Amino acid sequence: MKNTRLPANLESAREEIEAHARAYGLDFFPIIYEVLDYRTLYETAAMGGFPTRYPHWRFGMDFDQLMKGHVWQGSTIYEMVINTNPSYAYLLEGNEDVTQKMVMAHVTGHVDFFKHNMWFAHTNRKMLDAMANHATRIQRIIDRIGYDVVEEFIDTCLSLENLIDYHSPYIKRPDAHTPQPLVGEEEPPVAQGLRVERDYMRDYINPPEYLAAQRQKIEDERAKQRRFPEHSQRDILLFLLNYAPLERWQHTVLEIVRDEAYYFAPQGMTKILNEGWASYWHSTIMTQKVASAAEIISFADLHSGVVATGGGRLNPYKLGLELLRDVEDRWNRGRFGKEYDECDDIAAKRTWDRQLGLGRQKIFEIRKLYNDVTFIDEFLTPEFVIENKLFTFRYNRDSDLYEIASREFKEIKEKLLFRLTNFGQPFISIEDGNYNNRGELYLRHRHEGVDLKMDYARDTMRNLQRIWTRPVHLETRIDDKKRLLSFDGSDYTERRID
């Protein structure tokens, strides 16, 4: 087995970087670095950073694309780090020392973020073991059931893996359980009104209107109980685990897919902030402390590659870094709050400086409490949008091109937030698990202005039906008209509902 430990000179660089990071106030899990050749690095990347995953062609596909991108297009991954305690980070063998140092500083920022950001608080820090367990369990199922059948079922589950409730680890939701049997109650309650001692008082104490209201209340209560699930359900995978007629091994596979989806979810929720934070710290540590005079040019070259924006695209590293720096500057100079916001003297605003020095403290607060949505929502300013040349773009049917649509602050912020809300996934929930009183599944897509990709939606419904086994329905809007899509296992129908 090849030695993958850090060579001595990088080991001392690591100690130096970590000491500086601690002095700046970063606090991170122990980090174990491994230096890998590019093939091994890409293998690991294809498997989401974990050395052991269950067998699935998707990992092979990702690996194939990474390798071909590397060999034919010269694209390179420098670094990868996984959210575990201790954290594992991988470096590419043969990179220049200055590159490795920058990457280590960057990684240190990520690991601090993993440890402190609240959206990661519920992730399993022993995921390395969990992933290996998942692999073993699925391998056992494959040995018993056969590769093809299990693979097909994994494909089905992966097609539904985004149907989870991204906020559920943080919020207590009424669960999908319905404790009593739905039918066959022994004696339905009767609206009796208040107790009456004397017969002649009856109409006075329980007037007919009051009794009617009582009856209605009981009826409503019962109707609500008959609803299944009682509340609409965002964690569709959980609902399926609880109620779909799955075989035991299928239940295990679906549970594993759901588990891993929840593990990776916070990384999607904090892409901009997390990369911004890591870039802020690699830049700070390298320029202020670690990079020698001989290394600074190489560092600048590398860094500008990381934060480059080409072809009008948004680079999350750049956006996150610039926005954090902007916040730091504003809080250092006191450019926030009622007094600043209401000041309409442009000259005064431009030179506004209350010498508060609160910048560092503020961005540490942001790294603890925010995700991409709340970060952008609270701290994106019109000045920032102008300075960073942000714009919205839209598709032009006539020219078959995407073109710049607006440079207005309000529109840019709205579009950016929309794209980030629910982490770019459409909102879909289960409304009824007993639709038509025939055990059919009724889903609703909360339409926010963008239609679903229909061919994908149809294939996804097919997969959903495969698990639920009864017909499935999806309420959505197509071209601004309310539609109900249905798939009953053999035929696909679509009708207008209003």
Added chain:
Amino acid sequence: MSMKRVDRDLNRFRQIVRGKIKKDLRKYMSHGEMIGRQGKRLVSIPLPSIDLPQFRYGAKQGGGVGQGEGDVGDPVGQGDPQPGQGEAGSEPGQHVLEVDMTLEELAAILGEELQLPNIQPKGRKNLISEKDRYVGIRRTGPNSLRHFKRTYREALRRQISSGEYDQADPIVVPIREDMRYRSWKETLQPESNAVIIYMMDVSGSMGTEQKELVRITAFWIETWLRSQYKEIEIRYIVHDAAAKEVDQETFYHIREGGGTKISSAYKLCNRLIDERYPASEWNIYPFHFSDGDNWGGGDTRECVELLRNEILPKVNQFCYGQVRSLYGSGRFAHDLEELLGADERVVVSEISERDDIYDTIKDFLGKGK
């Protein structure tokens, strides 16, 4: 850590891709766009069904936020989105999953599905490919090739013989004279040469669609032959009543009027072989495409004579592909079949429409010659 697992997944993925392509190979072979996508060594094959479907947003009312110069209404830069930016939801457009394949992989699928036999090259092998092999040790060389063990052995030997070596304090320090380096030799490996000679009728009756059929067929011929030979030369001859040699670009786009005299092309082809590609050293593959019209009976007889006496003895096989056009009589294929059909070095195939390319390739390359 065991990292070998991805190989199993990779093999499975390749197997799935191969399966999908094989299943629809006839369809893929009739697509012209595959050639347009051809990079240097890679082809991108659109495989819509391999992607895992999910509920996700469509592109219609899409769009997003970008960064950079430009006024409202200016187009946003095109090109593939860069990795790592998907989460920001900012890349323009939705993409059908494209699988990149090397031409070797594609050729392997083609060969398997069409059951194409490997070619047994004929002729003497030419010495062309060079290979470096490390064979020995020498005293000079770059540091990257320093032989650590040999160097220290030399130093030890020197120190012992000069009495410097002390067993109680066994420190060995190599000096410049002790340095040993690996040395290499170039070895030449014999390889077979091959040449493809394309001939095409460019008279008025050959239209755009006919040429497209030829272009797609040629793409698959080359894909296969490239997998069989290390180096391949390709020559292009166009003809109407007279023949001339052209480059690839001209070959597919030139349009001439006038009559058709196929023998002119065969004569030029024969001369090319005699001048440049001696049959003893080259594997020669002439392919001729036309819509089957030829000038009078006399010329066809001359063609047959040329083939029988001159061309056929020198080549691996001679392939004639007849594309259907509105004006072509399609006679030439019949004549060839009738007069030379018994000769197994002659392959005649008709390409009426794109779906036939699959069968034509099978006809042309199915003999393993």
